[in-house]
Amino acid sequence: xxxxxxxxxxxxxxxxxxxxxxxxxxxxxxxxxxxxxxxxxxxxxxxxxxxxxxxxxxxxxxxxxxxxxxxxxxxxxxxxxxxxxxxxxxxxxxxxxxxxxxxxxxxxxxxxxxxxxxxxxxxxxxxxxxxxxxxxxxxxxxxxxxxxxxxxxxxxxxxxxxxxxxxxxxxxxxxxxxxxxxxxxxxxxxxxxxxxxxxxxxxxxxxxxxxxxxxxxxxxxxxxxxxxxxxxxxxxxxxxxxxxxxxxxxxxxxxxxxxxxxxxxxxxxxxxxxxxxxxxxxxxxxxxxxxxxxxxxxxxxxxxxxxxxxxxxxxxxxxxxxxxxxxxxxxxxxxxxxxxxxxxxxxxxxxxxxxxxxxxxxxxxxxxxxxxxxxxxxxxxxxxxxxxxxxxxxxxxxxxxxxxxxxxxxx
Numbered sequence: 001x002x003x004x005x006x007x008x009x010x011x012x013x014x015x016x017x018x019x020x021x022x023x024x025x026x027x028x029x030x031x032x033x034x035x036x037x038x039x040x041x042x043x044x045x046x047x048x049x050x051x052x053x054x055x056x057x058x059x060x061x062x063x064x065x066x067x068x069x070x071x072x073x074x075x076x077x078x079x080x081x082x083x084x085x086x087x088x089x090x091x092x093x094x095x096x097x098x099x100x101x102x103x104x105x106x107x108x109x110x111x112x113x114x115x116x117x118x119x120x121x122x123x124x125x126x127x128x129x130x131x132x133x134x135x136x137x138x139x140x141x142x143x144x145x146x147x148x149x150x151x152x153x154x155x156x157x158x159x160x161x162x163x164x165x166x167x168x169x170x171x172x173x174x175x176x177x178x179x180x181x182x183x184x185x186x187x188x189x190x191x192x193x194x195x196x197x198x199x200x201x202x203x204x205x206x207x208x209x210x211x212x213x214x215x216x217x218x219x220x221x222x223x224x225x226x227x228x229x230x231x232x233x234x235x236x237x238x239x240x241x242x243x244x245x246x247x248x249x250x251x252x253x254x255x256x257x258x259x260x261x262x263x264x265x266x267x268x269x270x271x272x273x274x275x276x277x278x279x280x281x282x283x284x285x286x287x288x289x290x291x292x293x294x295x296x297x298x299x300x301x302x303x304x305x306x307x308x309x310x311x312x313x314x315x316x317x318x319x320x321x322x323x324x325x326x327x328x329x330x331x332x333x334x335x336x337x338x339x340x341x342x343x344x345x346x347x348x349x350x351x352x353x354x355x356x357x358x359x360x361x362x363x364x365x366x367x368x369x370x371x372x373x374x375x376x377x378x379x380x381x382x383x384x385x386x387x388x389x390x391x392x393x394x395x396x397x398x399x400x401x402x403x404x405x406x407x408x409x410x411x
Contacts, residue, residue, distance in 0.1 A: 038080035039073075039338055041328065042100030044121060045111040045135075049088030049216075052241060052271045053317040054113060057135070058083070059310050060321030067305075068325065074332040079325070082106060088113075090120035097124045107338050108133065110324060114215075115139035115185035122151040131343045133331075135324040136317075139189045143367045144407040150340070152347050152366040154324055154359075156394045158186065160367075161265055161287045162193040163397040164374050165236075168285045169194075169263045170201040174234035176208050178227050180247065181238035183212035190238045190265055208232050218243040220250035228256050237264040237284075240272050248281055257281060268377060269316040273384035280377060280384025287372045289316040290386040294373075302355045323354045323370070327361070356391065365404050369395040 043061070047054050061081065069078045082104055086093035093112075100106045108131040112118035118137025125132035126148035134142060134153040138161070142153050156164075179194070181187030195207055209230030211223045218239065224247070227235065235256075239247050244267060251257050262281065266272060268288015273280050291303060291314050302322065306314045327350065332338065335346035348363040359370045375389025398404070 037076075038078045039332065040104065040106040041079060041081045042084070042097065042104065042106035042109045043081050043111040044084045044086050044093050044096050044100070044109065044117075046088040046113045046117060047083075047085040049086075050113050050241065052275070053136070053269075053315070055317070056271070056312075056315035057317035057321035059312070060306070060314070060318035060323075061325055062321075063306060063309050064322040064325035064329075066309075068329045074329065077338075079329070086117055088117065090117050093117045094120050094124050097121055097130075101128060101130055107131075108328070108340070108343060110328065111135055112137045115142070115189070118142055118153075119146060119185065122146065122148065125150040129340055131340055131347065133324060133328055133347070135320050137186075139185045140193070140407075141185065141189065143365045144404065145409070147365055147408045150344060152361050152368070154327060154368050154370055155320060156287075156370055156372045156397070157367060158189040158265075159193045159399075160394055160397040161372055162190055163197055164287060164372060164392040165263050165265065165285060166194060166197040166201055167392075168374065169198055169234070169236070172234055172261050174232075174261055175202075175205050176231070176233045177205055177236060178209035178211075178230050178232035178234075179207065179236045179238070180211040180213070180223060180227060181236075182215040182218075182240075182243060184215050187212065187215075187238045191236070194236050194263075213239070213243065216241070216243060218246055220246035221254075223247065224250045224254050224256050228254065232260065234261045234263065237262055237267065240266050244272050245275055248276060249279060252279065252281070261285070268373065268375060268386045268389075270313070271315045271317060273377070276384055278379065278382045280379050282377055282379050284377045285374070286377055286386065287374055288377075288386050288389075289319070289373055290375065290389050291315070293386070293389070296357065298353060298357060299355055319355045323359075326354070327352050327359075327368075357393075360395070362398075364401055365408050367394075367398065369393065369398075371395075371397075 065079050084096040110133040112134045113136045115137045118134050132151045136155050138158045140157050140159045179191045181191045262284040264284045264286045268286035330352035331346045331350050335342045350361045359368050361368045371392045371394040373389045374392050375386040378387040
């Protein structure tokens, strides 16, 4: 089916560009490079490595750019995006950042999905004094231990989402816990914070097993067997994508989830629930995105516009892509010049209206206060979803300022 706004030829070309691999230029529709006065954004992401999240992200990003430009742009200047695919490799992301800055003369950098890739772009931005508005990388190192003047992050971090889940996990009677997470920066950070925060809230709990399978290469049978051998009463899961699908299937087959509660980061996001269809787990405590149940004016407007534009339902990636552009646009309207230091100053303390409501990029650590939805998974009409959910405002799930200053030595 041809999506509105895309010709069939245009869509096929777009797919070929995505599959061309790292360094492929993916031009935003309707924005020609002939616009010499356009404000250029260099956007780097793991399109071929993480398509489930990043295809909806591109749709959200594109829709936001179109809306900004249709409204007159930024003081009469349009936004233009130069997309690049890092294929999930930090070294490719750094190389592409250099090309965008030095050859394409972009005004700022954005994007990022995997935490190790986001850290690599952040280090490049700091060394080269370029603004980097990170969309998705969740590791807290991005704004704390390795935070710098030039890097800002939109999504709620591993600390924030772990704190939201700990609030629910602490209510469970379970005392013996096990964890499973992908063995890279994001998974390690999430497990670290969950263990620390839950132990602080419930000194009577213990962690009896940890599994850190390689990202994208989980041996789900062996992982499930190792967790079951430790006989935990509850499990903290951080796997996502294909790893989550394999883990859920093997866990269900081998009875791992019987009489055990599971607390799971990101699993309520449709990107990861939809592929499971009627195999989606039930009654897991999760962070996610119940897109079909959120009826605030901001979200309803976004959801309806997205469905008209793409003839599809939004995913969380759609929101992240859209809000990243809207944050950049709000910053550009606030700044005195499209120049790095002025833009960095404008990002610090920036407030804008996101799809989920008001958000602020804190001047203290450059972390936004965007929140997340916390609830439990349910199976309805042959697909997974969320029930009993609430919106956890990000500003309520961050440490005190003095703790943040200690965590962010460069501040």
